Amino acid sequence: MKILIIEDEKMLAEDIASYLAKQNYLCELVGDYHQAIEKIDCFEYDCILLDLTLPGGDGISILCELKRQNKQDGVVIISAKDSLDDKIRGLELGADDYLAKPFHLPELAARIFSVIRRKQFNNSNVIQQNELQIDILSKEVKVNDTELSLTKTEFDLLIYFIGNKNRVIPKTSLAEHLSGDYANMMESHDFIYAHIKNLKKKLTNAGCDNYLKTIYGTGYKWQI
Amino acid sequence: MKRLLNRIITGFVWYSLIVLIASIPAYYYLVDSIWLNELDENNLIIAERTTHELNKPGLNESDLEKIILVWNKVQPGANIKPVLYRISNRPDSIYTILKENKYPGHIEKDRFRVLSRYFHINGHPYELIVETNVEESEETILAIAVVAFIFFMILISGFLLLNKYHSKHVWKPLKNSLQKLKQFNLNNSNEITFDKTNIIEFHELDTALTKLISHTVSVYKTQKAFIENASHELQTPLAIIQAKLDLLLQQQDVTQKQYEIIEEINNTVARIVRINKSLLLLAKLDNAQFDTKEPVSFVSVINHTIAQLKEYFEGRGLSVNCNFECDKLLPGNKMLTEILVGNLLLNAIKYSTVGEVIIITLQDEYLTINNPGTKPLDANTIFSRFYKPSHNNSGAGIGLSLVKEIARFHQWEIEYSFRQPLHVFKLIF
Numbered sequence: 001m002k003i004l005i006i007e008d009e010k011m012l013a014e015d016i017a018s019y020l021a022k023q024n025y026l027c028e029l030v031g032d033y034h035q036a037i038e039k040i041d042c043f044e045y046d047c048i049l050l051d052l053t054l055p056g057g058d059g060i061s062i063l064c065e066l067k068r069q070n071k072q073d074g075v076v077i078i079s080a081k082d083s084l085d086d087k088i089r090g091l092e093l094g095a096d097d098y099l100a101k102p103f104h105l106p107e108l109a110a111r112i113f114s115v116i117r118r119k120q121f122n123n124s125n126v127i128q129q130n131e132l133q134i135d136i137l138s139k140e141v142k143v144n145d146t147e148l149s150l151t152k153t154e155f156d157l158l159i160y161f162i163g164n165k166n167r168v169i170p171k172t173s174l175a176e177h178l179s180g181d182y183a184n185m186m187e188s189h190d191f192i193y194a195h196i197k198n199l200k201k202k203l204t205n206a207g208c209d210n211y212l213k214t215i216y217g218t219g220y221k222w223q224i
Numbered sequence: 225m226k227r228l229l230n231r232i233i234t235g236f237v238w239y240s241l242i243v244l245i246a247s248i249p250a251y252y253y254l255v256d257s258i259w260l261n262e263l264d265e266n267n268l269i270i271a272e273r274t275t276h277e278l279n280k281p282g283l284n285e286s287d288l289e290k291i292i293l294v295w296n297k298v299q300p301g302a303n304i305k306p307v308l309y310r311i312s313n314r315p316d317s318i319y320t321i322l323k324e325n326k327y328p329g330h331i332e333k334d335r336f337r338v339l340s341r342y343f344h345i346n347g348h349p350y351e352l353i354v355e356t357n358v359e360e361s362e363e364t365i366l367a368i369a370v371v372a373f374i375f376f377m378i379l380i381s382g383f384l385l386l387n388k389y390h391s392k393h394v395w396k397p398l399k400n401s402l403q404k405l406k407q408f409n410l411n412n413s414n415e416i417t418f419d420k421t422n423i424i425e426f427h428e429l430d431t432a433l434t435k436l437i438s439h440t441v442s443v444y445k446t447q448k449a450f451i452e453n454a455s456h457e458l459q460t461p462l463a464i465i466q467a468k469l470d471l472l473l474q475q476q477d478v479t480q481k482q483y484e485i486i487e488e489i490n491n492t493v494a495r496i497v498r499i500n501k502s503l504l505l506l507a508k509l510d511n512a513q514f515d516t517k518e519p520v521s522f523v524s525v526i527n528h529t530i531a532q533l534k535e536y537f538e539g540r541g542l543s544v545n546c547n548f549e550c551d552k553l554l555p556g557n558k559m560l561t562e563i564l565v566g567n568l569l570l571n572a573i574k575y576s577t578v579g580e581v582i583i584i585t586l587q588d589e590y591l592t593i594n595n596p597g598t599k600p601l602d603a604n605t606i607f608s609r610f611y612k613p614s615h616n617n618s619g620a621g622i623g624l625s626l627v628k629e630i631a632r633f634h635q636w637e638i639e640y641s642f643r644q645p646l647h648v649f650k651l652i653f
Contacts, residue, residue, distance in 0.1 A: 009460050015467035019474070080459035084559055102463035102497055105470035153535070168473045172490050179535055181501070182566060183494075191539030216483035219473070 001025045001116060002043070006036045006062065007051045007078065016049065019105040020112070023165065033057030037065060045073045046116050049108075050095070052079040052086060060086075063093040074115035078103070104173040106164045113163030127162060129224065132208055134158065143206035153178060154199045161212060161222035171218045196220060229387050229395070240379050244372045251368045252361070259358060260337060264318055267339035267354040270302060271316075274352060275343045278304075288345060303353045311342040311349040320358070335360050397421035401430055408437070410444055451507050458500050465493055502622045505563070506609075509629045514557045516634055522552040522561070522586055529565045533573065541578040547585045554653060556634045564630040567623040568593045568649050575647070583646075591651040600642030607638065 003025045007013040010031060017027035028045075030036045033056035040048075040062065048066075052059035059077070066073060075095040079086060087098045096115045099108060117125055117136055125136040133142040139155055141148040150158065160177055161169070174196075175189035183189065200212050213221045283291070292304050317340045322333040336355040343350055397419060404416050416437055418430040469490055473483070508514065530537070530544055537544060572582045572595040583594040607628040610621040627649075631638040637652040 009464065012460065012464050012467055015464065015471055019467070019471060022474075080463070101459040102466040102493070105467055168478075170473060170487055170490060172487065172494060173470070176494075179532055181498075182533060182536070182570065191535040194539075216478075216480050218487065219483060 001046045003027045003112065004036075004039055004043075004045045004048045004073075005029050006049065006054065006059070008032060008054050009051075016105065016108065019167075020109060022167070023109060023163075025112070031055070033062065036062055040066060040069070040071065040073075044071070046120070047074040047076060047112050049112075050075055050077050052077060052081060052090070060089065060093065063090065063095060067094050072119065074112075074119045076108070076111055076115055078108070104176060106160070106167060106169050106173050107177055109167070110160045110163040110177065114159070129162070130209065132203075132211075134162065143203065143208040146206050148202055148206050150199065150202060151195075153195050154202070157195060157199055161220070165222050165224055168215055168219050168221050171220075174220070227391075229391050233383050233387050236383055237380060241376060244376045244379075248365065248368050248372055251372075252365050255364055255368070256361065260320075263337040263356045263358060264339065267318075267337065267356055268316075270354050271339055271341045271352055274302060274304070274354075275341070278345050279343075283346070285346070292350075301355050303355075305351055305353075307342065307349045307351050309349070311344075311351075314342045316341045321355075332360075394423070397423065397426045398429070401426070401433065405433070410440065415441060451504060451513075454504070459497075462493060462497055462500070466490075466497075469493070499622065502626055505626060506622075506629055509560075509626075509633050514560060514633065516557045516560075517555050518558055519553050520556040520558050520561045522554070522565075522591060523548050524551075525558065525561050525565055526584060526586070526591075529562055529569055533566070533569055536570075536573050537582075540573060540576065542573060542576055543581050545581050545583045547583070549585075549587045552586060552588070552591070552653065554634075560630045560633065564627050564651075567627045568651075571623060571649075572647075589653060591653075593649045594646040596645050597642065597647040598645070601640065601647065603640045603642075606640050 001024060003020060005013045005016055005027055007016070007029070008031050010029075013029045013031070017029060020027055028039065030039055031054075033054045036054070037057075050059050050062060054062075059079070063075065066075065076097045076099060077087075077090045077095045078099050078101060079090075080101040090098055096118065097111050099111055114136075117127075127134040127136065131144045133145075134140075136159070141150055141155065141158065156178065157174065160174070171189050171192050172183070174192050175183040178192070196212070196214075200210070203212070204210055211222050211224055213223050215221050278288070278291070296303055296305075319338050319340075321336050321338055323336055324333055325331075335358045337358050339352075339354045341352045341354075343352060401418050404418065408416055416434070418434065421427050421430065469486055472478070472486055478486070526546065526548075530546075536542075569582070572593055575597065576582060576595045580596045583592075585592045585594075607624050609625040628638055631651060639650045639652065641648045641650070
């Protein structure tokens with residue numbers, strides 16, 4: 001999977017690349033508008049991470065360029081401008097998702113995962129992992145052909161873990177994923193524990209291996 | 225409050241009234257003295273002529289007596305009578321007397337101007353009295369007052385007509401400028417162009433206003449740019465810290481202790497992020513950088529927010545009791561309204577204990593969010609920035625001040641009261 005990171009803050013771009021590299025993504029980094037346009041002209045990417053404020057030009061015009069060339073690359077906007085106008089405009093111009101800075105890397109990875117899934121597996125969007133089978137469109141989860149009934153939150157968490165295989169996910173990231181900005185305002189995120197416990201129980205009861213590991217007491221990892 | 229023109233005209237009316245009243249005695253003295261002067265001249269002429277005629281040569285004593293007798297009979301205004309004392313070089317005397325009218329049917333006194341002259345006929349001394357009727361002073365004053373009043377009325381109606389004309393035509397450019405100023409909205413930032421006027425004052429006003437507005441707009445734009453820059457400048461380093469922490473967690477040899485430290489840093493960064501976002505939102509609210517014209521349905525906003533906070537309600541074992549008497553559709557900003565409702569609900573969640581019920585009531589005039597409590601909070605400071613009711617909470621004390629600012633931005637009112645055993649937050653539309 002090829003990912004283009006268009007971000008002028010080199011350190012942040014490298015950190016993103018470093019996190020994604022272990023998820024079998026191949027990342028290319030560009031730091032300004034002109035380099036970005038060159039890359040887009042010559043190559044196809046599975047997903048493009050796009051910062052809106054760039055030296056040499058506006059991120060929005062890169063979106064227009066992609067549209068003009070009729071490219072099918074998935075686009076996730078990562079912007080420090082958390083303004084509704086930008087978000088709506090970006091999505092209207094063909095971006096697939098919008099993530100305001102600062103964000104957790106697992107959250108970004110999960111978003112990239114769903115964008116690529118949505119773009120490339122339009123008809124049969126099924127993830128198969130050993131005995132576990134997840135149909136993203138119909139939200140059906142099967143273990144060895146036995147169907148599991150998961151709540152919306154549990155399904156959401158499962159996809160999040162699949163998008164962040166072998167990574168340590170702290171509880172705070174999960175809380176932020178589930179309740180957005182409100183998570184920052186609450187001190188306790190104990191509800192996460194209950195959801196994880198239920199998800200684990202449902203999976204193991206259906207005969208699934210225990211991929212979901214608890215680490216350091218309050219962190220989690222989908223180990224495979 | 226009075227209209228400027230009406231205020232000016234009131235002054236004019238009073239001033240002209242005073243001047244006209246003061247003019248009445250002045251006119252009276254002027255007219256009276258001219259009149260008396262003319263009558264004195266007239267009396268003098270009569271006296272001259274009479275003495276001259278009577279001193280014609282060829283009149284003997286008996287003729288003279290007869291003539292004087294007849295004269296006195298037919299000329300009631302001029303009387304000649306012989307005097308018995310010496311009159312050599314006695315000067316004329318002029319005076320005014322009031323006499324009753326001798327003829328029946330008249331009761332008022334008449335005023336007369338009198339000239340008395342001593343003279344000699346054939347060496348005998350005589351006194352000639354010439355009387356002429358003068359207009360009484362009351363009548364003169366009355367006549368002048370009537371004229372003054374008529375002129376006063378003419379002046380007033382003239383003022384009113386001119387006033388009407390002025391307010392319609394002369395003040396038109398001012399009214400146009402005012403209309404444009406009223407419609408001006410800094411948030412839209414389109415500058416005003418005033419109509420051309422050939423009145424110096426209005427032209428100066430328009431120029432000054434144009435200057436002021438363009439200055440304000442430019443300051444506003446600079447501030448807007450500053451806010452966006454501040455946001456960008458702070459969010460990016462925060463994003464880097466967050467990314468570094470996420471990467472650090474992935475290291476193979478992180479110990480339990482180190483993991484806990486990283487999580488604590490994570491939580492602290494989250495707090496900085498939240499404060500930064502709230503401050504930016506407050507700054508944007510202060511600068512009125514939001515449009516408030518989209519219709520916002522309170523029922524859908526409340527339901528949406530409850531759904532988002534579902535985990536926290538369940539996590540704390542709280543239940544929500546919604547009483548929607550009607551759906552309230554108000555022009556406003558949906559995102560801001562969600563933040564408002566969200567912050568109120570979060571506040572209720574934070575200060576409730578397990579098993580309690582949060583009551584949301586939506587009526588036509590207000591929205592209330594109630595949660596059980598034990599003692600009242602300080603209603604004066606609860607909405608101020610960085611207010612913290614206790615030391616043992618991690619809140620920045622900014623959530624409720626955001627609620628207040630958002631309410632004010634929409635011209636709603638937020639009130640806090642404590643009605644045993646409930647904290648009541650009331651949003652009045």
